[in-house]
Amino acid sequence: MINHVLALTLTLALAPAPSPDQTLDAGQSEAAGRAVLETGHVDIGPRLRDGEWTIQIHDDHAVPPVWRDAADTVLRVRDTAEQQIPADDAYAFLGAPAGSTAHVVPQTEKPGVVWIGWNTQDPGVLAAIDRGVTMSLRGVQGPGAVTVFLQSGNLGAPQVLWSSARPYPQPLWVETNTHTHANWVFTKPGTYLLAVDISADLADGSTTSAQTVLRLAVGDATEPDFDTPFTAPLPSGSAPAAAAASSSGTGSSSTGGALVLIAIAATAALTVGGLVIRQSTVRRRAEREAGR
Template identity: 40%
Template sequence: MTLSALLVSALLFIVGAPSSVADPSPDPDLAQSVAAHEEWRGEASEISAGHVDLGPRLIDGQWRAGLRHDAESGAVWRDPNQTVLRVSDAAIMTAPDSADYPFLADVAGKPVHVIPQTQNPSVVWLGWNTQDPAVTATIDRGLTMRVGPVSGPGRAWLFLQSGTFGKPLLLADSGAAPGDVWIDSGTHVHANWAFSAPGTYTATVTFLGTTTAGEAVNASTTLRFAVGDAASASEALAMAAPAASGSGSGSGSGALAAGTSQGPGSSESTSSSPEGGLPDWAFIAIIVSVALSFLVIGALVVARSRRSRAEQAAAIAEADSLLAPLPTARGEGNGEAATASSQSAGAPGAGESAEGHGLGNGGGEQ
């Protein structure tokens, strides 16, 4: 396994793999810019058509979640808690009866109200953006959009689709637990919002993040939907925000759970991330730490190998010294050599010569 593969495996082990991977391509229909001076309005209103984005904004030093409405007079921001999003009967579609839409199995072939991912001029077009200049200038990497709980007479879904024939990517289901959706700064996204039954719905949405200075950001609001021509806008405005326990009425009670990132073809700039995401410096620090760990381990292995070879060489040298003959003095060596020569020359002739020499000496003395 290569070092790069080891690093990637270790990184995924440390931070966990994202629940879904998306690498969306830019959509020219979503190209827009948001100006810092755009007006904020807090009066009660109803929006039944046109382009609307939910997003965070810094107003008078406070972070707020607002609805950016492309009105005829120009873009204005409205308080979502005072705004009713009308999903008229012009939004009715037949839910697909397809294995590609398992989350819609309970309503397959039945009419549902849909805010489409691709704009329908007769229906409100709801998306979200993180393009306010204060967001792009001060937020560290991006924010988490927490959607939930939601209450209403039916069930609600939020999903993305890549192209005309692409398979859907489910982002939210009111039958699941609360969850988060990661959104990069400077992002503009639209998705499909589907409702199984007409009536009034409310959903809590919170944006969470951190500034580059380390300050926590928290902006929360309530989305209010009047689904169907007969749904009452005043009733939607009067509804209390959904309880945190998701104890609202109907099968739609609960939270729009996400845990996935935006899907292909859904935004100008999106990326997957683990829940809440990690800032770039954290990813860099993790990669550097893993690389250093491999370097340290490699150095220890090399040092241990060299030490073992040195110890082995020392042991061999010591064994050789024990097996070598002991040194002797010069005289002792000559004597031993003479004795050895004498013994080796112990033939009868030699002995007789020595004996004869002794008799001759004895005779002379006499």
């Protein structure tokens, strides 16, 4: 089930996000070798194949679509993504002065800008997990601030999902068969490394987790970097930095952390003690009610 919300970009121009009826083929191959992705549709997500739980990048721009190892992939954000920070207190959370320039990967696809999302649609994952996964940001290494946020509707307030200005880890709960995109804002050009893990309770009662480092080259003057290790300190209790920077991008079983709920919907709500974004579709509700 897919439902893209409306995206309010930093230019304050609303545009409806396309809602392709995305289904992932169990037989999609994994591409070998390094790749730089600077345009088109890509999703970060867990993959379960031959009993191995990994975090990979689904490259939908390739023909046919393929999965890529995150350690061998750089997401390049070109200067076509530059926007000015608006003079609006609602965007103070971005940590950049009004009028300054930032690179923005918008929630809705923009020509010439890589379109970064996430999904839990790998057929192996769908068959194995119980209800969903926990996708956690464990740390950020880069020259500026990084913020990932959602915004829906012409009156909707920005809903911050991840921010390099907040304590780590920052977990998001993502339901099964979810596919969504958010706004990614980088306040300075340069190389960014984001330590991410994805954990899940499996239907057989066990738990599993994998770690990786997402690599981004922000700005035309930034050359793709496949080799710089992630050395920023990770929070207490998280996977070791060496595991997060592992070239394999895989990890060992562990339990998930505290949950900040995110799925797909047309509405969002704040709750005391943390951000909760509940996203579901009318069709899903109807299907549940019909099955009662």
